Amino acid sequence: xxxxxxxxxxxxxxxxxxxxxxxxxxxxxxxxxxxxxxxxxxxxxxxxxxxxxxxxxxxxxxxxxxxxxxxxxxxxxxxxxxxxxxxxxxxxxxxxxxxxxxxxxxxxxxxxxxxxxxxxxxxxxxxxxxxxxxxxxxxxxxxxxxxxxxxxxxxxxxxxxxxxxxxxxxxxxxxxxxxxxxxxxxxxxxxxxxxxxxxxxxxxxxxxxxxxxxxxxxxxxxxxxxxxxxxxxxxxxxxxxxxxxxxxxxxxxxxxxxxxxxxxxxxxxxxxxxxxxxxxxxxxxxxxxxxxxxxxxxxxxxxxxxxxxxxxxxxxxxxxxxxxxxxxxxxxxxxxxxxxxxxxxxxxxxxxxxxxxxxxxxxxxxxx
Numbered sequence: 001x002x003x004x005x006x007x008x009x010x011x012x013x014x015x016x017x018x019x020x021x022x023x024x025x026x027x028x029x030x031x032x033x034x035x036x037x038x039x040x041x042x043x044x045x046x047x048x049x050x051x052x053x054x055x056x057x058x059x060x061x062x063x064x065x066x067x068x069x070x071x072x073x074x075x076x077x078x079x080x081x082x083x084x085x086x087x088x089x090x091x092x093x094x095x096x097x098x099x100x101x102x103x104x105x106x107x108x109x110x111x112x113x114x115x116x117x118x119x120x121x122x123x124x125x126x127x128x129x130x131x132x133x134x135x136x137x138x139x140x141x142x143x144x145x146x147x148x149x150x151x152x153x154x155x156x157x158x159x160x161x162x163x164x165x166x167x168x169x170x171x172x173x174x175x176x177x178x179x180x181x182x183x184x185x186x187x188x189x190x191x192x193x194x195x196x197x198x199x200x201x202x203x204x205x206x207x208x209x210x211x212x213x214x215x216x217x218x219x220x221x222x223x224x225x226x227x228x229x230x231x232x233x234x235x236x237x238x239x240x241x242x243x244x245x246x247x248x249x250x251x252x253x254x255x256x257x258x259x260x261x262x263x264x265x266x267x268x269x270x271x272x273x274x275x276x277x278x279x280x281x282x283x284x285x286x287x288x289x290x291x292x293x294x295x296x297x298x299x300x301x302x303x304x305x306x307x308x309x310x311x312x313x314x315x316x317x318x319x320x321x322x323x324x325x326x327x328x329x330x331x332x333x334x335x336x337x338x339x340x341x342x343x344x345x346x347x348x349x350x351x352x353x354x355x356x357x358x359x360x361x362x363x364x365x366x367x368x
Contacts, residue, residue: 300330
């Protein structure tokens with residue numbers, strides 16, 4: 001699957017844009033702030049029904065406009081499939097697949113698999129446990145709709161339970177039965193989440209090891225480990241934490257509190273890893289994410305590489321582009337602020353099909 005054409009209207013810095021892409025490597029070059037990342041975000045929208053960087057849809061509408069529209073055409077098994085996302089102020093967001101309106105946004109997730117690598121991914125290392133859980137859940141959700149449904153149901157139950165805890169605290173009241181109803185929902189869906197996450201890492205870890213070794217030339221080993229709060233049934237955890245939750249006014253135990261431990265040489269990469277080690281760790285996780293989705297779904301995800309060349313020497317940059325431009329990967333979009341570096345890379349590996357676009361304020365021009 002690959003994106004053949006993209007049309008954008010009133011999206012972020014773009015007023016109108018209509019551009020065709022090649023099925024292999026597409027390079028967006030230009031200065032900072034000209035719209036390279038915004039264009040990647042439009043591609044991201046067509047896969048996940050949301051922005052990678054701003055969860056408030058209205059803030060992605062171009063200033064002084066009332067809507068944005070993103071239309072893409074994908075090549076799939078000899079056919080062309082149109083996909084569109086339209087967001088109007090004061091109206092629900094609409095996603096269409098092959099001309100048909102999606103009843104729910106979750107229905108669309110996984111149809112156009114995609115992996116994005118950007119500087120914001122440092123949050124996986126530097127951020128709290130939520131960022132690492134979000135990474136794992138996002139990968140699984142693209143390949144397992146049952147998991148996605150359990151995740152959505154768990155989050156809804158958690159929200160309602162927390163709302164009830166706050167209400168009881170304010171009213172100086174307590175209803176064991178009402179809390180028990182939501183406990184049952186959390187247990188039903190939460191145990192599935194924990195099991196799926198642990199099973200995911202069993203398949204993900206060998207892929208991560210392979211890419212980490214490739215990036216570091218085997219000089220060190222990174223480890224990814226799922227850490228649940230306690231190795232006891234969730235129902236027991238909730239029962240034991242009942243009084244603590246009552247006074248804290250939120251649910252203090254459960255899969256939404258679990259973490260993923262990232263280490264290099266038995267030391268936490270967050271605390272002791274250099275900037276280069278942290279970037280290497282994230283890149284290996286993202287490439288392993290691509291491989292996992294491909295093996296699980298049989299479809300090669302579209303790969304978005306936003307400003308990933310920083311702190312990499314030319315040898316490693318060339319190796320990376322040669323890798324993602326090979327038959328092992330599918331369509332790739334990458335951004336860079338240095339046109340000369342991009343040209344130099346493809347002079348070294350001319351066998352990789354590519355197209356270079358010069359990006360200026362709201363416009364794209366094919367350079368090569």
